[in-house]
Amino acid sequence: MAEPLLRAVDLTRHFRLGGLLSKHTLHAVDDLDLTINEREIVALVGESGSGKSTVARLLARIYNPTSGEIYYRGRPLHSLRSRKDQLWYRGEVAIVLQDPFSAFHPVFRIAHGVMRNLALHRPDLSPAERRREAERVCEAVGLTPRMLDRYPYEMSGGERQRIGFAQALAVQPKLILADEPVSMLDVSIRVGVLNMMAGLRDREGVSLLYITHDLASARYVADRIVVMYAGQLVEEGPTETVLANPKHPYTQLLLSAAADPSEKDAEIAADSGEPPKVIDPSEGCRFRWRCPYAIEKCELLTPRPTPIGPTQVACHVAVAAAERAANPDADPAANPASNPASNPASISK
Amino acid sequence: MADPLLEVDDLVVEYATDAGEVRAVNGVNFTLGAGEFLGIVGESGCGKTTLLFAVAQLLSPPGEVVGGKVVFRGQDMVRLDSGELQSMRWRDYSLVMQSAMNALNPMKSIGAQFTDTLQAHEKVSKDDIRKRSIEVMELVGIDPAHLQSYPHQLSGGMRQRAMIAMALLFTPQLVIMDEPTSALDVVAQQSLMTKIKDLQRSLGFAVIFVTHDMSVVSRYSDRVLVMYAGQVAEAARTDAVFERPLHPYTRGLMNAFPSVRGPRRELAGIPGSPPDLARPPSGCRFHPRCPAVMPVCLEREPELYPVDGGEVRCLLYTEHAEGAV
Numbered sequence: 160m161a162e163p164l165l166r167a168v169d170l171t172r173h174f175r176l177g178g179l180l181s182k183h184t185l186h187a188v189d190d191l192d193l194t195i196n197e198r199e200i201v202a203l204v205g206e207s208g209s210g211k212s213t214v215a216r217l218l219a220r221i222y223n224p225t226s227g228e229i230y231y232r233g234r235p236l237h238s239l240r241s242r243k244d245q246l247w248y249r250g251e252v253a254i255v256l257q258d259p260f261s262a263f264h265p266v267f268r269i270a271h272g273v274m275r276n277l278a279l280h281r282p283d284l285s286p287a288e289r290r291r292e293a294e295r296v297c298e299a300v301g302l303t304p305r306m307l308d309r310y311p312y313e314m315s316g317g318e319r320q321r322i323g324f325a326q327a328l329a330v331q332p333k334l335i336l337a338d339e340p341v342s343m344l345d346v347s348i349r350v351g352v353l354n355m356m357a358g359l360r361d362r363e364g365v366s367l368l369y370i371t372h373d374l375a376s377a378r379y380v381a382d383r384i385v386v387m388y389a390g391q392l393v394e395e396g397p398t399e400t401v402l403a404n405p406k407h408p409y410t411q412l413l414l415s416a417a418a419d420p421s422e423k424d425a426e427i428a429a430d431s432g433e434p435p436k437v438i439d440p441s442e443g444c445r446f447r448w449r450c451p452y453a454i455e456k457c458e459l460l461t462p463r464p465t466p467i468g469p470t471q472v473a474c475h476v477a478v479a480a481a482e483r484a485a486n487p488d489a490d491p492a493a494n495p496a497s498n499p500a501s502n503p504a505s506i507s508k
Numbered sequence: 509m510a511d512p513l514l515e516v517d518d519l520v521v522e523y524a525t526d527a528g529e530v531r532a533v534n535g536v537n538f539t540l541g542a543g544e545f546l547g548i549v550g551e552s553g554c555g556k557t558t559l560l561f562a563v564a565q566l567l568s569p570p571g572e573v574v575g576g577k578v579v580f581r582g583q584d585m586v587r588l589d590s591g592e593l594q595s596m597r598w599r600d601y602s603l604v605m606q607s608a609m610n611a612l613n614p615m616k617s618i619g620a621q622f623t624d625t626l627q628a629h630e631k632v633s634k635d636d637i638r639k640r641s642i643e644v645m646e647l648v649g650i651d652p653a654h655l656q657s658y659p660h661q662l663s664g665g666m667r668q669r670a671m672i673a674m675a676l677l678f679t680p681q682l683v684i685m686d687e688p689t690s691a692l693d694v695v696a697q698q699s700l701m702t703k704i705k706d707l708q709r710s711l712g713f714a715v716i717f718v719t720h721d722m723s724v725v726s727r728y729s730d731r732v733l734v735m736y737a738g739q740v741a742e743a744a745r746t747d748a749v750f751e752r753p754l755h756p757y758t759r760g761l762m763n764a765f766p767s768v769r770g771p772r773r774e775l776a777g778i779p780g781s782p783p784d785l786a787r788p789p790s791g792c793r794f795h796p797r798c799p800a801v802m803p804v805c806l807e808r809e810p811e812l813y814p815v816d817g818g819e820v821r822c823l824l825y826t827e828h829a830e831g832a833v
Contacts, residue, residue, distance in 0.1 A: 206693040207664070315781045316552070345551045345720050347764045350777030372693045379766035379775070402768060416698040417768045 169227035186437040202377035205387035250280040253327035257339040259319035263311040270307035280330040317348035389445035396470025512539040519576035532558040534738040547725030550735035601682040602675035619655030644673040665696035737793040744818025754820040
């Protein structure tokens with residue numbers, strides 16, 4: 160297989176908590192494998208505290224990984240040390256931040272950030288070309304070039320978020336890391352930004368990592384979905400496959416929580432739990448406290464992502480069910496009937 | 509029908525700004541029966557929070573109610589003085605704010621804040637305070653041990669629940685909620701909404717619930733009020749709105765969020781952004797963004813017309829529509 164645009168292998172980031180002598184570490188991201196191909200929108204889905212923003216910051220080199228490696232076009236990121244290399248990477252991979260209200264310097268006009276990116280990353284442009292290019296990226300995100308002369312406070316949230324994308328686009332990136340770009344926006348404006356993201360992929364050939372907690376919007380734009388829970392990957396695969404038949408109980412929970420106006424009486428999960436803070440974790444599945452299907456094995460062994468069809472699932476119960484479904488004859492009475500959780504029907508429900 | 513619990517009559521709220529008077533709420537009417545769940549939906553800047561503040565009489569200058577009435581249990585709240593209002597707040601009606609982190613006092617434990625609220629209204633013994641605090645914490649599904657916790661020690665979902673617990677200390681007849689779930693994740697949002705609905709059913713208070721997310725109100729509210737640019741654009745029963753939205757703006761809102769199920773289709777959203785209320789557009793305030801705009805919309809300001817048991821502010825439902833489509 161050809162080398163993907165970006166590939167993270169065993170990506171891990173821990174934070175030490177408390178003072179210098181503290182021995183506690185927070186496991187923000189643990190052993191995450193992630194690939195992003197060219198012209199692909201990958202949605203990274205999870206609740207707050209699941210580590211998804213840390214992933215974006217690792218990929219943007221705001222943090223360095225504790226262990227593991229990120230390869231961009233086959234080049235390991237840790238080898239990019241010179242200023243030239245770093246500038247190159249920042250020109251290839253841009254980040255758009257969550258909060259459009261605090262992401263801009265309030266005393267500069269909007270043009271400032273866009274023009275500065277152009278000056279840094281594309282020094283070959285003359286000032287006049289720079290201005291033209293700034294106008295072009297403005298139009299690419301659906302704004303009029305006049306916006307460049309405005310101040311941030313003169314713009315609405317949706318406009319600012321688009322400027323965030325325009326700033327990112329100015330450097331002609333191959334990959335945009337968008338950290339909850341629509342969660343601060345009104346519902347009516349969200350669709351505009353989502354459509355713009357799809358347009359960037361289709362017209363400019365840009366890949367996106369779309370970080371969100373909203374499965375519905377992930378489904379709307381993304382080609383592939385990666386679901387994270389407590390710093391680990393729990394399920395990954397093509398959007399429609401994952402959402403049509405979620406295998407991991409956490410994905411099922413997220414899906415049932417996504418309110419849908421067209422289904423008034425959809426069943427509602429009674430779950431009220433929250434993702435745990437992963438401080439000094441021991442072995443075992445991190446979802447087991449909230450999981451309706453948890454078995455003994457879940458406490459003893461951390462599940463690793465295992466392929467089931469086109470998806471990867473990190474769940475003992477789902478993997479066992481899939482294996483039994485694949486060869487029903489080979490099933491010894493290993494799972495007694497007393498364990499209803501291992502019934503494949505109850506999982507795929 | 510018995511007298512409604514709350515009656516808002518032609519309410520007008522203005523903010524004095526350098527650019528002149530801005531009418532954030534412009535002639536809003538609605539009634540709320542006891543135990544009813546009313547959803548108010550609109551984009552940011554449509555005046556929904558101002559409306560809530562006017563109902564709760566929490567407006568501070570430059571905002572001011574310049575016309576209309578807010579009749580709560582037969583009393584016009586606009587005319588009450590601050591002492592009378594103080595005795596009603598929390599006891600007769602309470603308010604749950606959008607961001608519990610900012611609404612709770614960071615320097616005091618949850619329990620201490622409950623105590624303040626209870627003592628503000630009546631002489632109560634320590635035992636009673638304790639008992640009541642534990643009761644409401646259990647109602648909203650938080651371990652009463654958290655009465656000793658400070659707001660920063662709770663997660664976002666728990667803080668919102670604690671706010672709701674506080675709002676229920678006196679079992680008020682009306683609880684006003686300003687986007688209580690919008691800062692939360694989907695799962696937490698879902699469980700909080702289910703909790704609110706359960707409590708509302710069992711305790712029988714009325715709810716005014718403000719949100720910008722149509723999908724949140726769809727499951728829980730009895731009636732929906734859609735606001736646009738300070739006015740009511742559409743008011744009807746929730747199921748009617750979802751089955752057949754009348755106002756083009758309501759249709760736009762409904763068409764603005766993707767679905768996790770069903771066919772994947774392209775959504776259009778609503779182009780443009782809400783108008784500057786200091787200079788509202790001529791005629792219908794929605795006409796610059798309206799997909800069904802007619803020439804008459806630029807000149808004639810629509811009123812609320814009764815259609816199919818609901819009300820809608822759109823000229824499509826008048827004689828002007830004929831021949832113009």
